[in-house]
Structures are given as structure tokens and as C-alpha cells.
Amino acid sequence: MLEVTDIDVYYGKVKVLTDISLKMERGEVVGIIGRNGAGKTTLLKTIAGFLKPSKGSIKFGGKDITHLPPHETARLGIRYIRQDKRVFTKLTVKENLELAAYATGDWDLDKVLNIFPRLKGLLNNKAGGLSGGERQMLLIAQALLGKPALLLMDEPTEGLAAFVITELTNVLETLKNERQSMIIVEQNLPVAIRISDRIYVLKEGRITKEITKEEMISMPYELYEKFL
Numbered sequence: 001m002l003e004v005t006d007i008d009v010y011y012g013k014v015k016v017l018t019d020i021s022l023k024m025e026r027g028e029v030v031g032i033i034g035r036n037g038a039g040k041t042t043l044l045k046t047i048a049g050f051l052k053p054s055k056g057s058i059k060f061g062g063k064d065i066t067h068l069p070p071h072e073t074a075r076l077g078i079r080y081i082r083q084d085k086r087v088f089t090k091l092t093v094k095e096n097l098e099l100a101a102y103a104t105g106d107w108d109l110d111k112v113l114n115i116f117p118r119l120k121g122l123l124n125n126k127a128g129g130l131s132g133g134e135r136q137m138l139l140i141a142q143a144l145l146g147k148p149a150l151l152l153m154d155e156p157t158e159g160l161a162a163f164v165i166t167e168l169t170n171v172l173e174t175l176k177n178e179r180q181s182m183i184i185v186e187q188n189l190p191v192a193i194r195i196s197d198r199i200y201v202l203k204e205g206r207i208t209k210e211i212t213k214e215e216m217i218s219m220p221y222e223l224y225e226k227f228l
Contacts, residue, residue: 001026001181002047002150007056009039009046016042017205020056024198026149027179031186031196035228038202040185041083044152047183048080049073061149077149083158083185085135089128093119096127096138097145104146112141115171133164140171151175151182157191169194189221201227 002024009017017039024030032040045051047058049070058066065073070080088096094109101107113120116137122130127138136156143151156172157165165188172195175182186192192199193216201209201224209227211219 001028001061002183003057003059004047005057005059007046007053007058009042009051009053011042015205017046017053020205020207022200022207022210024181024183026181028197029176029180029182029184029195031184031192031199032202033186033189033192033199033224033228034202038228039205040202041154043202044080044154044183044185047073048078048152050080077147078152079143079148079150080152081139081143081154081156083154085132085139087127087130087135087138089126091127092124093127093130093138094123097142100142100145106146108145112144115144115174116141118167131164133160133168136160136168137171144175149181151180153182153184153186155185155187157186157188165191189224203228 004020004022007017007020008015020043022030032043034040042051046053049065049068049072052067057064060076060078063076065076088099097109097112101109118134119137119141122134127135130138157168160168169191176195184192184195197213199211199216200207201211
């Protein structure tokens with residue numbers, strides 16, 4: 001489904017990613033872990049088309065998308081959910097969903113509201129008054145409209161209360177069971193391990209290890225720390 005091959009990415013003259021290669025199949029959930037500054041967000045932004053590699057290639061469904069702009073990659077079914085939980089604060093929850101529906105042509109709002117029942121009671125509330133967890137749910141709900149082929153999620157549980165993390169993790173697990181393809185950048189190791197089929201470790205702009213599902217089942221958390 002997705003094949004990233006030997007990409008380098010720069011911010012100005014600073015090299016952020018070096019020789020990054022990864023693959024994923026349709027219906028797979030791939031986790032990306034690493035310390036702050038390792039290049040995780042840069043990797044997602046590059047796949048989504050917001051940044052361009054100086055070398056290497058990115059193929060999606062066999063199509064070369066290396067130099068496509070973000071709106072073209074979105075049209076192919078790649079949805080990038082940013083880390084900053086930014087929504088249209090002056091619009092209601094329903095209006096935020098309707099904007100996403102207008103962009104994708106998918107007006108079945110009930111479909112995503114069934115996944116996030118908490119949003120049903122907030123439809124007429126201004127999005128600026130939502131909690132961090134509710135904003136994250138709204139952003140994922142928006143991204144799910146139009147039946148995306150691939151979700152790119154950047155730190156979905158960051159800054160959230162423990163009970164909200166549990167609720168959100170359950171939703172991600174439901175999406176996984178429905179064979180929704182996802183790449184999830186996540187520093188919460190228990191969440192990453194529970195959701196992912198495989199995990200790539202990113203360190204100083206390089207992938208230093210790929211951890212299989214079999215390894216994840218038996219590997220103690222302390223060992224992950226050694227790879228970071």
C-alpha cells in the first residue's frame with residue numbers, strides 16, 4: 001500500500017531524515033516511536049505531501065506521490081491528523097464536520113458520530129470550548145469522512161487525561177479491527193504496542209529498528225527505552 005524508499009528530508013540546510021525506508025500493507029497499523037526531535041512529525045508531513053524529500057521516493061498504491069502537493073495526496077485518500085489539535089474554534093462541532101463532509105462529499109455524519117458518541121451531545125457547541133480529548137475526537141471524525149485509505153496520526157494521546165486516552169485507544173482499536181490503515185506516531189508505549197501491528201523506532205532522523213508483532217508480545221517496556 002505504502003512504500004517509502006531511501007528518503008532524505010531537510011529543513012533549510014538542516015538534515016532531519018536520513019535514508020528512511022518503510023513499507024506497509026493495506027489494513028495494517030504501523031507505529032512510529034522515538035524521542036522528541038527524532039523526526040517523527042517530519043516523516044508524517046513528508047508522506048502527506050507537506051514536505052518534499054531531497055532524494056528517494058514515496059509510492060502509494062503503486063503511484064509515485066513523492067512530489068505531489070498535500071491536496072493531491074488527500075484526494076488519493078491520505079489524511080493527516082496534526083499534533084496541535086487545531087479545529088475551527090468559532091464554528092460548532094457540527095459545522096466542523098460539515099466542512100470535512102463538503103470536502104469529501106461524504107455527508108453520512110451519523111457514521112462517525114457512532115464511533116464518537118460523546119460528540120453527539122456537543123454538535124451545537126462551539127469547537128473552541130471542547131476539551132483536548134474532544135478536539136482530538138473531532139479531528140479523527142473529520143478525517144474518517146470520505147472513507148480514507150490511510151490515516152496519519154501525530155501523537156493522538158498527547159496531553160490527554162488517562163480516562164480519555166483509554167476511550168481514544170478503544171476507538172483506535174475498533175478502527176484497527178475494521179482494517180483501517182494507519183500510521184500512528186505515539187510516545188505512549190502501551191498505546192503504541194496495543195494498537196500497532198509493527199513498530200519502527202526513529203532515532204536522530206534514522207530508522208534504527210523494526211519491531212515485529214511477535215517481538216512486541218514478549219518485549220518488556222524497559223527494552224524499548226534502550227532503542228530510543
